[in-house]
Amino acid sequence: MRFELIVIGSGPAGRRAAIQAAKLGRSVLVVENRIRVGGVSVHTGTIPSKTLRETVLNLSGWRERGFYGLAYRVKKDIEGKDLGARLRMTLDFEIDVLEHQFARNGVRTIGGLARFLDPHRVEVVADGQSEVYEADRFVIAVGTKPYRPASIPFDDHAVVDSDTLVEQLRVPRSLTVVGAGVIGLEYATIFSALDVPVTIVEPRSNFLEFIDREILEEFVHELRQRGVSFRLGCRVERVELDAAGWPVALLGDQRRIRSEMLLYAAGRVGATEDLGLQNIGVPTDGRGRIAVNPSTFQTTQSHIYAAGDVIGFPSLASTSMEQGRIASCHAFGAPLADAPVFFPYGIYSVPEISTVGLTEEEVRLKGIGYECGVARFRETSRGHIMGLQSGMMKMIFALADRKLLGVHIVGEGATELIHIGQAVLNLGGTLDYFVENTFNYPTLAEAYKIAALDAFNRMPSAAQTAAEAAQASIAPA
The missing domain is CATH 3.50.50.60 (FAD/NAD(P)-binding domain)
Incomplete structure (x- = not known):
């Protein structure tokens, strides 16, 4: 056929x-x-x-x-x-x-x-x-x-991957997660929300490199506060099952981590x-x-x-x-419009992380003059109504033309909130959009205006920027 x-x-x-x-x-x-x-x-x-x-x-x-x-x-x-x-x-x-x-x-x-x-x-x-x-x-x-190396004794009960975890759901008394990628972090934080003691093991000293560092620091700080342990820069040499059937991860630095369940999430x-x-x-x-x-x-x-x-x-x-x-x-030869330059990335951890556009590190590497604005969810009326103790939004603007360069969010509703920033970013919008427009009150989306005003208060005015640019253009070589 x-x-x-x-x-x-x-x-x-x-x-x-x-x-x-x-x-x-x-x-x-x-x-x-x-x-x-x-x-x-x-x-x-x-x-x-x-x-x-x-x-x-x-x-x-x-x-x-x-x-x-x-x-x-x-x-x-x-x-x-x-x-x-x-x-x-x-x-x-x-x-x-x-x-x-x-x-x-x-x-x-x-x-x-x-x-x-x-x-x-x-x-x-x-x-x-x-x-x-x-x-x-x-x-x-x-x-x-899931990547399943031969050296890991998967039994789909005590030692699992992300597929078998959801196929045979249970709540362990303790959990070790090998791999601090998106999948590993999502499951680690989900079980942590159930008050399961969680240890995350990652052979690299850094993780989620595509996420703005300030946002990631906020994320890690919250996880540490609720008892999640990180073992960064440590490679799992092997995994053994002890007499009780619990997996024991033996790390390259000679430490041993024992837990009722081990999730191996180091790649696919x-x-x-x-x-x-x-x-x-x-x-x-x-x-x-x-x-x-x-x-x-x-x-x-x-x-x-x-x-x-x-x-x-x-x-x-x-x-x-x-x-x-x-x-x-x-x-089939159908016409296609050019794809938008920026798309949002969402990590459904607890708390959520979502990002669109350039990180602060990328802006620096490009040599773009910039300013950041930050809003804390606990400072918004809606955040207070919801009882939020954490969560933040970070916005990055170019000094030269005040254009939005990136939006980075950690906290409740991050993956929903990001789309406002995505639209403004792909349409070439500026800081002025957020300062001059009205947002529903009380909402978490108000954080856009708060963060924009925070950046505005530290940025030179548009007239100053234009004057400086003009002065630079006539300066002798």
Whole structure:
């Protein structure tokens, strides 16, 4: 059977690529190797982790502790079954919506493992049966899977990865997280919100290098205050199970960390091992990721595209969707507008972190004259109403033209608040927008005006800046 497009994988990139091609009037087949559609994002990644976070915050009474004290709980004893109930309902809803979208747009879906036979044919194996499908074009959107080195004794109970953690939810008495990347930090802080003692082990001395350092310092300070331990610059040499079945991590500096559960979250690899890419001349790197043209998402085979986590950074559901859409549009010659320069990055830890634009470190490296403004959530009326004790927004403006350069937020609602900054940044807005416009009161979004005024009070006036620029232009060489 022949299609104009075959999409391998039904996560954010795959679904958007398939639906976009269908809207262009093309025949589309989606191959998914799980029983139900949704990909990593729905089954073990984005949706489960964010659902788990919301469940923990609600059941633990986390958001109300600013008023009622650290001992406040909505539910006293929270167990794995409490966490799983909401997760199953959410996943069923997400899958139902996705299946309806495919059906409504005439996208055909089949379950099975796809493998390239040659540049225009794939074999799909399911339940011991195989069938060959042909297509003019392909989009590879298989996502990633947790990196599981042979030296770590995974048993999917005491020693787990991020997939098995959500598949068999339980609340351990203590937790060690190996890897201070986005996934490791999200789960570390979620369990910390349940008052589980957490130790984070990271072989590098720094982590989340793409986050503004001041925001990260605020984040780490809050985690340390609630008892999270960091072991930075320490490599896990090996993991052993003691007589009680508890994992013990032995570090390179001879320290030992014992906990009831160990989450190994030190990276992910592209799920490309069984795709038969060697049959079509599409190479992968050491972590199974596929290199693509960053503008079109074409691989070394011009009619074969790749999108989503399988191509690497930034590995966000939001950007993966856009990559899938762009790939389909390019494949079928549909017009494409230029992509916005800046996109937001969200980390759904407790507290949240979200950022868009340049960090202060990047501004310095570019040699741009700048000023920063900061707003603390506890200083806003809405923050006080909510009982917030922490959280901050940092805004960076250029001195020369007062344009917004970056917005960085840590705290409640950061991933929602960031979109105001994203819009102003991509539209080339300035500090004056925030100073002159009215924000709903009381809201956390007021922090934009507070931070802008904080920067305004330290910046020279527009007239002064213009005069200085004019003086510099006529100064003798």
